[in-house]
Amino acid sequence: MASLAARQLLKGRHVAVVGAGLVGAGWAIVFARAGLEVRVFDANPDTAAGVPDFIRVQLEQMQHHGLVDDAPAVLQRIRVSADLAHAVRGAGYVQESVLERVDVKLGLMRQLQELLDPDAVVGSSTSGIGSSKLTQGLDLATRVLVVHPVNPPHLVPVVELVPSPATGAAACDFAHALMLAVDQSPVRVNREIEGFVLNRLQGVLLREAWALVADGVATCEDIDKTVRDGLGWRWSFMGPFETIDLNAPGGVADYAARLGPLYQSIAASRSQDEQWPPELVGRVEAERRRYLSQDELGQRRDWRDRRLMAIAASRRSRKEDGKA
């Protein structure tokens, strides 16, 4: 079903992924998993050469978790192109995942303007640069928006769609429909704002967490425990609004009446300009290294990805059972 809808949206054309680091490679899996043909290009030949192996390993693990049914077939839909023109010519959609620098991305957009079909849409994976900065002075601007995934995109479904003032409604609607068709979870961010929604939410929580460590209120391990054994359970299947909607007898307005003043008082207790000073960063780094040495970081990232796969698999089987 998903694959038919995706192919129809693209009118039979392929998807191009430009930039094949972790994010780009993850995107290639997302599109190919949904039955689309994918062409991948990376300006660095070594990166490009490593793509098929990296994706194969990911797909095998995903199949082990029940997240893809036929890993070799998915892999076969992903081709590495030797040059940009081969990757993007005739594509219905381009996912840009190159280096997070305005000059690099803007340079690519200029090339894409020359190479793309007149109705092809471009999504940028940028986590921090508004697409208006990436398309200044380009006619292509009407067909470019931010399509920001969480890393890795093939394991975590949420995607932020952020148009610039120049982006046309058709491009926004196309990107939204495409993300739904490839089984991602698109969120509309109505205007360019620093950090978009996801990193703003993460940012304010991090800020409070750092301040609590700085003030000696709790260790970073105990703060982590508060989230992973408490707060985070609810947030893994309900957002913050649904959480509070269910946490007062009369719903969210009732909650705001009961607890709004407490939360405002908490918020007001932090000044605006607190930093993460080097001494504090050093303390947190030292505490983390007691739990996980520098050498073990990579292994722990693999563990994280297996946990994410398990969550994705449990979501998938709930969906198939017709549960919300």
Next chain:
Amino acid sequence: MASLAARQLLKGRHVAVVGAGLVGAGWAIVFARAGLEVRVFDANPDTAAGVPDFIRVQLEQMQHHGLVDDAPAVLQRIRVSADLAHAVRGAGYVQESVLERVDVKLGLMRQLQELLDPDAVVGSSTSGIGSSKLTQGLDLATRVLVVHPVNPPHLVPVVELVPSPATGAAACDFAHALMLAVDQSPVRVNREIEGFVLNRLQGVLLREAWALVADGVATCEDIDKTVRDGLGWRWSFMGPFETIDLNAPGGVADYAARLGPLYQSIAASRSQDEQWPPELVGRVEAERRRYLSQDELGQRRDWRDRRLMAIAASRRSRKEDGKA
């Protein structure tokens, strides 16, 4: 194992739960599940009378999810006492879960001071009142601390331990050991601070979420989606510090160097005194009611609890398999 350790800590004595609303009843399950004898008292006879039935239903669902092995045996360890003295005399530990009002809790503490064994420890379930306010002028103060659960305590393991300046180290260590022995996840909050750790973290995220709705950046449904299909997945098994520790090649200090300035800039973009004005509360309430009518709130809470049970069950089986 857990039950032996818990019984040894209590020197064979029972646990008393005073106040038998949702929180108190949940606590009774926590202690009885670990093999402890529990006496429950509520000043309202109707509430007290409803306790066994409520707990029986909870335990049946927990058994269905593999969270208790022998629900009837657990239920049998919970007795409802007709008066406070019967509930607390001879108890090794009292979990106070009465109405969230200083006068009510302080009145109870005065009675407990008369009734308790000289070494019994008292934990308060308060989510917002520092225990120094609850024990002003009482000798009992050295043996009282906040032991704040997430609701419902029998499904979500995290517990915040917050001593007052008067609380003795022995009482803190006892409460910490007891919580571990009954399979909760204790977090040490080193001093009384508004909202403790959990509600401070929730509070800052909620504040940003409300502000994003107020500014028209996203709908509350899209903000919820950003968390439940993205951010919250990681936070359900890793805290915020471990998350960023794994999100930069060199760990948390590397992350702070790369992304600290962005997060500080996001934090600085919010003024301190933003409120949740009535008009905004009304808008959010109206949007939530489109997804879930007032009539459906109760049903959705049951759904939430089933999801939490599923998470707890998957944690339990990971633990039994020896996985972190």
